[in-house]
Amino acid sequence: MKLWQDLFSTDYGLMSIIGLLFIVFMGVWYTRFFLRKMNEAPRGK
Numbered sequence: 001m002k003l004w005q006d007l008f009s010t011d012y013g014l015m016s017i018i019g020l021l022f023i024v025f026m027g028v029w030y031t032r033f034f035l036r037k038m039n040e041a042p043r044g045k
Contacts, residue, residue, distance in 0.1 A: 007013040 007017065
């Protein structure tokens with residue numbers, strides 16, 4: 001239980017949560033962005 005207490009009540013635990021959420025969010029965003037770009041018709045002459 002000390003693990004959960006440290007995770008949610010200390011500055012380094014909260015920064016770890018924020019960092020992990022940011023990494024997951026950016027992974028989802030980049031995946032959707034690149035899939036959308038790959039499915040677009042090419043713009044050329």
